[in-house]
Structure formats: C-alpha cells, structure tokens
Amino acid sequence: MVLPRSFYNRPAEQVASDLLGKLVVHRIANKTLAGRIVECEAYLGGDDQAAHSYAGLTPRTKVIFGPPGHAYVYFIYGVHHCLNLVAQPAGTPGCVLVRALEPIEGLDEMRRRRPKAKRDLDLASGPGKLTQALGITLDYYGADVTKGRLTVRDGNPEAFDIVTSTRIGITRSVDLPLRFHIADNEHVSVR
DNA sequence: CCGCGGATCTTCT
DNA sequence: GAAGATCCGCGGA
Numbered sequence: 325m326v327l328p329r330s331f332y333n334r335p336a337e338q339v340a341s342d343l344l345g346k347l348v349v350h351r352i353a354n355k356t357l358a359g360r361i362v363e364c365e366a367y368l369g370g371d372d373q374a375a376h377s378y379a380g381l382t383p384r385t386k387v388i389f390g391p392p393g394h395a396y397v398y399f400i401y402g403v404h405h406c407l408n409l410v411a412q413p414a415g416t417p418g419c420v421l422v423r424a425l426e427p428i429e430g431l432d433e434m435r436r437r438r439p440k441a442k443r444d445l446d447l448a449s450g451p452g453k454l455t456q457a458l459g460i461t462l463d464y465y466g467a468d469v470t471k472g473r474l475t476v477r478d479g480n481p482e483a484f485d486i487v488t489s490t491r492i493g494i495t496r497s498v499d500l501p502l503r504f505h506i507a508d509n510e511h512v513s514v515r
Numbered sequence: 516c517c518g519c520g521g522a523t524c525t526t527c528t
Numbered sequence: 529g530a531a532g533a534t535c536c537g538c539g540g541a
Contacts, residue, residue, distance in 0.1 A: 365533070374533070376526095384526070402523035404534050421533055440536070452534045493533050 326475045332392030332411045336418035339392075339411040340366040341504045343420060344486060347428060347477045348407075350458045355433050357458045359425025359448050360479050363505035363512045365491045367408070369417035373496035377417035387466045388417045395467045395474060397460060404452030407460050409469060409476065423492070423503075425454045426511040434458070450513045484509075 349358045367375035377388040396408035412418035425448035434457040448454035485507035505512045
C-alpha cells in the first residue's frame with residue numbers, strides 16, 4: 325500500500341524514524357526498481373543550520389516549505405542527486421534525506437545503472453548511489469510520492485531495532501540526533 | 516586499510 | 529568566488 329499524505333504530515337524526525345523499513349518504488353522503462361529504506365536523516369526548520377531550508381524560501385527550497393508527501397531532489401558536487409521526502413504541513417519546512425536502500429526488486433537493472441558497484445552492497449548504500457541505482461533525477465523535483473511513477477510503500481512488517489545518531493557529511497548543527505538506521509543492516513552507508 | 520583529491524553543477528556570499 | 533546533506537580511484541602503509 326502506498327503511504328498516505330497523512331504519514332508525512334508530522335514532525336520530520338518522526339517521519340524519518342517511521343520511514344525505516346518502507347519501500348521506495350520507481351517504475352521506469354517497463355521495470356520496477358524497489359529498495360527498502362535502511363537509513364535516513366531528518367532536516368528541520370527553525371534552528372537547524374544544516375537544512376537547506378535554513379537559507380529561506382528560494383526556488384530550490386520552496387518544495388520543502390510546501391505540502392508533505394513530495395520529493396525534494398537536488399544535485400550536489402556537480403555529480404550526484406539526493407532524494408528527500410518532504411514532511412510537516414505546508415508552510416513549515418522539514419524533510420527527510422533517504423541515505424541508503426537495501427535493493428529489493430529490479431537488481432539486474434540497478435546493476436546496469438551502477439556499473440561501478442562491485443558488489444550488490446554498493447548498489448544503493450549511500451544517498452548518491454541510491455538515486456543512481458533507481459534512476460531518480462531532478463525530473464522528480466516536487467513530484468507527489470503518494471501517486472505516480474515514484475512512490476513510497478509499506479514494506480515487510482518484520483520487526484527491527486532502530487539506531488539513532490548524529491547526521492553525516494554536514495558541518496553545521498552537527499550534534500543533533502537526527503540520523504536513523506536499522507540496526508545491523510549491511511546496506512547502511514556508514515556503520 | 517587509510518587518506519587525499521578530482522569531478523564540475525547549483526546556490527549563496 | 530567558494531562551499532556543498534558524495535562517490536570513486538589512486539597511492540602509500
């Protein structure tokens with residue numbers, strides 16, 4: 325079942341924690357590419373200086389200030405795309421960076437899209453890797469993930485432990501405990 | 516195994 | 529101008 329918009333209409337850290345175990349599903353070129361979210365990070369409004377929305381409402385960040393349940397995709401270091409899911413009600417910035425997926429469906433196609441991945445563990449174990457593996461680009465900036473080709477769905481209901489830690493790769497607001505990942509999962513980007 | 520730097524686009528100072 | 533929510537290949541230990 326596709327997650328409803330109400331799922332995202334909550335504080336970003338709550339959405340981030342609850343996104344663990346859910347599936348990111350992309351239908352492209354008659355194929356279905358799907359991965360289980362094993363790691364993500366919340367980016368907040370207010371005092372969170374690491375959040376892109378901290379710069380205010382700009383053409384790039386406007387989707388973060390918009391209604392929940394949409395994709396915020398951006399291009400970084402001239403090389404990589406990163407996928408975020410917008411949380412919290414319209415007018416209140418907040419989003420969740422999807423940092424790592426465990427490949428579930430369409431492995432052959434993912435391998436084709438990530439020729440540099442030596443092992444399946446390298447297919448989607450990082451924010452730039454997973455967008456390449458699933459074929460997610462700026463075309464999905466602002467896309468509604470409650471319908472269409474890119475969606476987020478319920479996963480296997482098996483239980484797992486959640487580990488909370490500080491976020492990775494940022495230089496400001498580094499001490500906030502806003503990174504969440506599934507315990508003992510091999511596909512997490514940094515262990 | 517570890518550390519360094521290149522890639523080369525977008526946004527902001 | 530410079531830095532950035534990254535990844536990969538190279539060289540050295």
